Amino acid sequence: MFTKKKLIVFAIVCAIFAAGEYWIFSTIQASFEKNAAKEITALARAIAASAPENNESLASWTEQLPSTYHGYRFFAFKGVPGEEGSEPAGGDSALSELWKLPSNADIAAKAAESVSYLEVFRWPSRVTFAGVPYTLIIAPVPDAEGSSARAALLIAADASGYVAFGRLVQTLAVVTFVLFALGFGIATFSRDPISGYAILVLAAVVVAFVAYPLFEAVRLTLIKQGRFSFDVWKTILSNRQYLQALWGSIQLGIVTATISTFIGFMYAFAVARTSMKGKKLVTALATMPVISPPFSLTLSIILLFGKNGIITKQWLGLQNFNIYGLGGLALVQTISMFPIAFLTMQGVLQAIDSTLEDASLDLNASRWHTFSHVTLPLAAPGLLSSWLLVFTNSLADFANPLLLSGSYRVLSVESYIEVTGMSRLNNGAALSLLLLLPTLTAFLVQRRWVSRKSFVVVTGKPSTRLSDLAAPGARRALTGFVVVVSGLIVALYLTIVAGCFVKNWGIDYTFTLVNIHEALTRGKQALISTITLAGIATPIAGVLSMVAAVILVRKKFPGKRILESLIMTPFAIPGTLVGISFILAFNKPPLLLVGTGAILVINYVIRELPVGLEGGVAALRQIDPSIEEAAADLGADQATIFRTIILPLIRPAFISSMSYTFVRSMTAVSAIIFLISARWYHITIQIYNFSENLRFGLASVLATTLIIIVLAVFGLMRLLIRQSEFLEKTVTAQ
Template identity: 70%
Template sequence: FLFAFVISRTGIGGKKFFSAMATLPIISPPFSLTLSIILLFGNNGLITKRILALEGFSIYGLGGLTLVQTMGMFPIAFLTMIGVLEAIDSTLEDAAMNLRATKWETFRTVTFPLAVPGLLSAWLLVFTNSLADFANPLILAGSFRVLSVESYMEVTGMNRLGHGAALSLLLLLPTLSAFLVQRYWVSRKSYVTVTGKPSGRMTDLVSPGLKKVLVALMCLIVLFLLSLYGTIIAGCFVKNWGIDYSFSLENIREAFERGWSVLLDTLTLAGAATPIAGLLAMITALVLARKKFPGKRLLDMLILTPFALPGTLVGISYILAFNKAPLILVGTGAIIVISYVIRELPVGVEAGIASLKQIDPAIEEAAADLGADTPTVFRTIVLPLIRPAFISSLSYTFVRSMTAVSAVIFLISAKWYHLTVLIYNFSENLRFGLASVLASTLIVIVLLTFGLLRLLVRKNENLAKTMSL
């Protein structure tokens, strides 16, 4: 909240930089923050062992897991709160200050109460994602037992699929309940205060002295975050982290030697799922936004349900559903592609519906009146107009497929493996150098994907401006 508040309600410089840093963990592969925390604060960590020489200190357990989840879930809360705070009409704050309210009184009686629904929504989102988190506790939980990890151990370690499914179902009630409550808060939109046009001017609610303190705190958070990612990069070039810090390229050579085929598998699976999920999302969005039929609300809810399901439950469900005739998919790449498509479909559908609401249906009706059938209207009219949403859906599906772990770890086979699972295996075997190389590779792929997305969206916007002139 403080991070979003300073960016939205003060005149500090570098807002784009701070916003980019705040959202960095959301595009990072799983295990990346956990890996860097271990490299810095683990049993042979750079800070705990090399610099401070601490004895008996352990980052494994509830404390370390809380730290990693706080950093990993930070972007979710930030993006939710920045949207809420920017939606608050600053004229309300101006009116309070014109009535001689102090900046603190204005914040306490106007800004904060209007932001409370968004704050609760952010809390529920973080709560849901923390409950369903699998990657971080898998490595860092230590003796602290987590349901998502326990269900995985029951399936893979004890070979008790039923026990694993039962433990996963225990996660379903709190995560689904929190998801439904969060959807209720969002649908109420009680934080929307704009009854006319907003002033467009930001009201500065922070005194110069407090602003310096808050900016300094933000800088410390950013520096800590950058140090975590810097540690991963450094781990690629260290011979044996924790023992021998001499420069070496051996990790890079061995990582690609052992992980190249797995990287190709991951790219192939993500590449297959991306266009399927993108097109299916746009078609579904068109049906939900333009058609009226019985069960429409139920279909909308079912499409969004994968957001509320823990990944471990999804993975076990696929094993139970597709390991018997007539449809045996366990061990194939198809089951992984299906899991990607269904898991990431909600984001594309929501983006498509939002774009379609901005388009006059009369355009499609005119094309239909000229004799175009529904597929032609979709291909020649709708899809070009919602191109940004389509590109966003493609990008999101590809990135999330590349960095998936909670469901896919149950579905991999000797023929179809996944890079995130290989990173986990290297980390478990204390091969942190190899894990750092593969994690860095995933980060580069994700950043390149988002860079390409920005170029495509910008090109589309420029084309739209040219056509309007």
């Protein structure tokens, strides 16, 4: 570890590296400044040479120059300043005041002397006007013979770009030195350099692509014209339209979360705690909305219940029926998000030890009493978690409100309009940050309530049998409920498929195959781009999430909790905020990524990294560390242990992480809608554009294609990962 010799070597090497780095970066910056000075000097001579021959016209000429040379300020003197007969001709008064300052008298005298010799003088330091740095040049205006100066021209050139470049060079120098010092320090002092490098790389990734973009988003809402200000937040919190959108999001979230949690619990109870038939089919249908494109169910709702919907207009003859607004949004979000509650509650209900329920029934308690006093209280944390998950997803949902909100306002759409429609990035960032307020409040309330109660069931041996708590009548009612909801899901997806073969939905239901050819032709490039970028992101996210899981579970190091929190942060924030923060952070040096495919890949990886991490952590905690210790004792290094022992043992979590990343990348909307470009388009945005232009047939074809691709990936995942039959529980009737 740390010895005197190692510390001396480390200090000497870092000093040598710092000296060499300083020489390299200072040379780069000096060369840039020198070339910039030459360019400005040459431009100043050219501008001065174009001055009108009559000195009386200098004033009007000087006033017209800023319209030709944007970012420049001008002021002209007749004659040489300081000499007899010299007087101001006109121009920017700020330059005149600067020239007259007593503190600048010596510099002004030197400038006047240079002008008298027909030389261009550059002010030794930059000057600042209204917070903007300028380079000041004094250029002579030669007479007709070119032998003397008949006038002088003060030129202030905007130096913001040069200052930004200087800061960039300095930042790169500091970052380079820090990375070298950390890397060399790990190699010198660490007993496990590979793990140290992995921690360093992971920390660099989350700082660069999580912390930095969020910092930029927050900074934008608090900085105005280079100064700290709450003006943006005052505008947001005092605007009735924005507050109405906030309440609209909360109202929609409460309605959706409540109904979705109820339906999800009914589904989970029917599958996990009754002897209902066809459970695998029901489970497959219930998970369909989770893995399908976000616009698919919205599209089918419009096709069925819109103004020209087959049910509302063709079957029921309704003329003024309006599916847009809170009702339609709650319907489509409930169908889209109840599977989240179902999957959460299914695991909770299966994990409850049935012996407590058996004991209650043995003591002559009714099934309802056992359910209400034993099963339901033990499932309460799962119910609250389900509600919170759906509530959070509803607030962050962007795709469904984009098509179905109508006049109903929600914050996610308002932030999108602020950025793309109004070009007000600061307002859009503030609105997206505002979405975190109800989410964090609900989360803290849930955590506080759960922490005040105990839901632990202590058992000696886990039971492989679950009791059927539903009476025959209740079982039939549950089965009927599940069948009705499942039938609605099937009808919605069949509607999408049917829309592929209809000439003009709502007007002309003639069978046609034209939609398929046109949609695949027009959407070919977007489909190829989406599959390509998702394919690139998938293995990166899979490996990175497993490496992060190993580091966080098996290693101890300073800042571990901070690193874990940063990795999990993208899961808790709305996609619109991620997209806006990426625009702010990566639309300027040193990471100019906006408009490239790289920013989409990074977005996919960062957004889905938390899910892969959670899966990897859960899998690693089931593996005895002594296996890895034995391999290390036999001489295997960390890379070999990870490749030959850890990765094979956590293969299900690894494959699940990659599959989830691929599917979510294929169906992403909220963040990538800000990041796409003409070169790198996305298939979901193409579906949205077709829907907005009422080309429902084309949208249906692309949605169906996307569903087929996603189902194929999930089918492959199920083949690669099979649950052990010894881990399954059976439900027996009482």
